[in-house]
Every structure is written in C-alpha cells, then in structure tokens.
Amino acid sequence: MSADFLFGIEVIINGLMAGVLYALVALGFVLIYKASGIFNYAQGVMALFAALTLVGIMEGQVPFSHLINAIFGTEVHHFGWHVNAFVGIILTMVVMVALAWAVQVVIFKHLVNQEPIILFMATIGLAYFLEGMGDLMWGSEIKKLDVGIPQGGSFWIEENTAFLGGDDFFGFFIDRLDMVAAGVALILVLALVAFSQYTKQGRAMRAVADDHQAALSVGISLNFIWVLVWSLAGFVALVAGVMWGAKSGVQFSLSLIALKALPVLMLGGFTSIPGAIVGGLIIGVGEKLFEFLIGPMIGGATENWFAYMLALVFLVFRPQGMFGEKIIERV
C-alpha cells in the first residue's frame, strides 16, 4: 500500500478520535436542549470552569486569591495541600451540581416561557459570567491537568502496523489520550442511555423532554428535572474538560470548543444523542481530511471554518439536521 494512502487512513483515524471529543461537548448541549428547550451556549465555558475547578482543588489553590489579595493586601495563594484526582473529581462534581442549581434558581426560573432566542442570549451572558468567574477564582494562567491518563503515541500500535507500508511508513500514530477519551465517551453515552431508559428520574426526564405541560400534570417537578439536567450537563462538561484539559492544558481556548460543538449539533440535529455522536465523527473526520487533501492548496488552517461551512451547506438541504425531529410550525 502506498504511504499516502496509509497517511490518509491515519488522518481518518485521528479525525474519528477528535470527533469523539467534539461529540462529548455536543452531548451536553443535547441533554439541556431536549429537556428544557434551552440552547446552552455556556456548555464550553462550563467545561473550562469544571477543568479550572478540578485543577484548583487538586492543587489546593485558595479561590479568589487574586481578588482577596487585591482587596485586603494579603499574600494568600495556596492552602498547601494536594488532593488526589478521584476526590478532586467528586468535589468538582459537587461544585457543578451547586452551579446547576444556582443557574436554575437565579436565571432560568425567571425566564420560563420566554422566547428561545432570549434564553439563548441569556446563556451567552452566563458564558461570559462563568468565564470571568473561573478566571477570578483560579487565575487565568495556563494550567497543567494531570489525572493519570496516559499520553503520547501508542508504540504498540505503531510497531504492529509498520509492516503495512514501505520503508517510509512507521506505523499509525494514535494518541493514547484520544483512545482513552473515546472509551470514556462510549461509557458515558451508554450510562446516559441506561439512566434515561431504566431509572425513575430518567423516565421523568424523557417525559419533560416530550411535553412540559403533560409532565407537570402527572406530578413531575419541572424545577427538579431542570436542575438534574443541568447537573448532568455539568458532569458531561467535567468529563469533556478533563479530556481536553489533559490534552492541551487548561486555558481560555478550552471554552472555544463550544464553538466547535455547534456545527456538530447542527449536523446531527439538536435533539438527538446519536446525532451528536455521528455528527461529531463526521465533523472530526471531515475537517481533518479536508485539511489533509484540500488544505495545502488553499493555504491551510481550514479547520477554523470547514465544520461550519459543512453544517451550513447541509442545513440548506435538511434544516433539522440528520436525526433531528421534523420542525413543524403552526400559525
């Protein structure tokens, strides 16, 4: 087999791995959108916030230390202890649940029955708020997140695939972190499906997603379900934050992955969990392949916009996305 062809396959495999990470973020969007009709722009920032909080807790940072130092003229920065990754993740989850509760009580309780676009803009406001809050609490420098996930290329795969090509082919390079991420994403999706199919709360959640008023009339508490859904989205954000944070460091650009998840959603449909996964894979493979095949001809760095253009062209032909419910409008 020619080396170019094998490189092409490697690009596709890496695209699939990247797609899994996009799908992880997109999942959080779908969960909230299905249950409450809110298009949560803040999902990416939630991932950033979760990752920042996790690092902060593990390192034993004092929250708001810069602010405290500026106001009181003190010099606090660390508590001086280190928390292990598992406890750190649990504590971060507690913070995310508290955040979900606060978001529901402070913001969206007051915006029930508003137009979707108003809710969307409220989540943009929330995104800004959280971004500033995360930086205020934990500082804005780039942080390293190490929760014990193996990193770097897998030598085993490289060695065992090197025979496929000629002398200039050294085997497929696949990051172990990406493989772990793919595995985690798979487990996460299975767990979410099991949760929504086989538990009482999951059934209630699906009922709310189906029809708010009918759910309310059979005694399901909308407030509780919405807090639950925001907590779940916070959990997904935490997982995505850990994966992306381990991959490229915890920094501001992490919140931009939300923007990458948007075309994934448009492609897959806003209301479909399988759609988020398939959309993520298509976008991941598509942008890597486009950059590999067409990118050199038109100057490279096409990954910035290719996903959007793909989604845009796709939407013109199928406005509700691949797996979305048909949009029916009545006057």
Add this chain to the structure above:
Amino acid sequence: MFYREAGDFKVSYKDDSQTFPIAFDRFRYYAVIAVAFLIIPFVINDYWANAVFVPFLIYAIAAIGLNILTGYCGQVSLGTGGFMACGAYACYKLMTAFPDVNIMIHVLISGGITAAVVTLFGLPSLRIKGFYLAVATLAAQFFLIWLFNKVSWFYNYSASGQINAPDRFVAGVQVTGPETEAWAKYLICLVFVVGCAWLARNLTRGSVGRKWMAIRDMDIAAEIIGVNPLTTKLSAFAISGFFVGISGALFFAVYLGSAEAGDSFGITKSFLVLFMIIIGGLGSIFGSFAGAAFMVLLPVLLKNVLVGGLGWDTALAAHLEFVIVGGLIVFFLIVEPHGLARLWLLTKEKLRLWPFPH
C-alpha cells in the same frame, strides 16, 4: 411638567407622524445635535476622542446595523465581527487602489460591498431559523477572518499581514493616518452616525420596517398576510450589512489606523455588538446608542476605578469586567428584555405626568 402636550396641536398628517411628536422631545434632539456638532469638536482632546467618543460613534453604527437585523427582523447574527472586517478590508483596498477619490465615498462603497457579502451569507436564512441561523452566521465569521488572513491580495501582499490606513483628506482636513487631529476623527464619525441613524429611523418606521417586524414576530403568519419573506429577510441582511460595513471601514480607517483581521474583528467583536443591542434594547434606534455608550463606557469606568483608583491588577479588572458584563446581560434579559431604551421610555412616561401622577 417637562412633557407638556397641551398647546402642541397637530394640524396635518405630516405633523402627526413625525419622528418626535412632542415638542420638548424635538427641541432636546436639536439641542443634542447642536452640542455634538458645535461644542464637542472644540473641547475634545485625544484621550476623550480615542477612549470614548470615536469608539462610541463607530459602535453605534454597528449596533444600529445589527439591531435592524436582530432587533427588527429577528434574525440573530453572530457574524458582526467578520462583516466589520469585510467593510474594513473593502475600504483598505479602495483607499489604496483609488487614492484620489474622497474617503467618504470609499466608506459608503465599502458599506455597499459588505451589504452584498452579508446578503450572500443571509441566503440560508430562507431555509433555517432561530439558532440554526445564528450558528450559520458563525460560519461567515470564521470564514471571512480566515479569508482575510490567508489571501494576501486583501492586504496588498504586505509582509506583516496587517492593513494600514494611508493619509486621506476631506476638504483639506486630514481624517485618517497617525497625524489626524482628534476633532477631525470625531467629526467624520459623527457625520456618518447622524446619516445612518436618520436613515435607519426612517426605514424602520416605514413599510420596510413594518415588514421586518412582521417577519420577526412570526414569519409564517407574515407570509400569509402577504409579506414576501425572500425580499424582506434579504433586505434586512443587506441594509444591516451596509451599516456594519460602514462601521467596519471607519473602525479601521479612522479609529485603529492599522488592523489585522483576527485581532481586530474576532468573534469577541460579534458578541460585543450583540451585547450592545441586548443591553440597549432590541428593536430600538435609541437603544443602539444607549447600548454602545454603555459597553464603551463600562470598561473605561472599571479601568479608572479599579486600576487607577484602587491600584488593582489590570488582568483582575478585566476578569471582573467579564463577570459584570455577563451578569448584566442576564439581569437585563430577566428584568427588562427591552433594555435601556425601555427604561428611558418609562422615565419619559413618568415625566409626562410628574409631578401630578393622577
């Protein structure tokens, strides 16, 4: 007390449908215009021009443009930064290709070019709606910025990839380039702002504006009563693009002087202008001004108080600004979805009755 309508008789339809039907309102408006044209240019200095007045005026144009699209026609756009870049690069190419033509004409033509580009990106709006469309406009944002960064024809093959505004004169007075006087920058922006606001106000209260609002309130219903969605939506995109293009051209040529697509017209600019119209008031020309003033003044104020007054770190002040802006967006959406413009209207209603509320 202030808003006396007694004695203010309307004797023709023209009187009845004028923009400011109350005499006091009208005179106050003339007074503001007079102060803006006759007093401020003589007292303005470099700091006030660069930190407050010029950005305020330019953002006001952009906010009017976005307000036409989002506030009046209901099509949310997150591509404002990219469209402003389009105006800026169009203006740059025109300024360098035709150095003898007056810059005011260049700015207007850049508006026209941007209008064409925005209309192109508005085409999907006929098929997709709501946030699908909002996300689709992100495609425009990222694609345009990438285009201006990668295709060197747009920046005349300069090594730095930047565009720099050459010196240009209007009636013998320098308006672009590093040696421009503060008052000249201010005045050229003011002229465009007054022109744009006048145009926008009259468009939005005419039949075009009513069609936009019908589409915004419910597009299917509007279609049934005979509003053509194709021409209405695309005209909103085109006119919005015209204003945004003008503001982009001025932002580059008059305010920045040199620009680089990714830095000056990134996604944050799109959100900034969107926040201006949310805080100022969706569907209101006055709201565009109020929002632009608010978003320009807030960082200046925070910087002066926190960094200058309390001696805090600039980064800390910037983070706090994020928190405050985000909080305010949510606050306004909850308490007053129509923004500052609505508050202003309520104040006026109160003042009409004051001091005898019954």
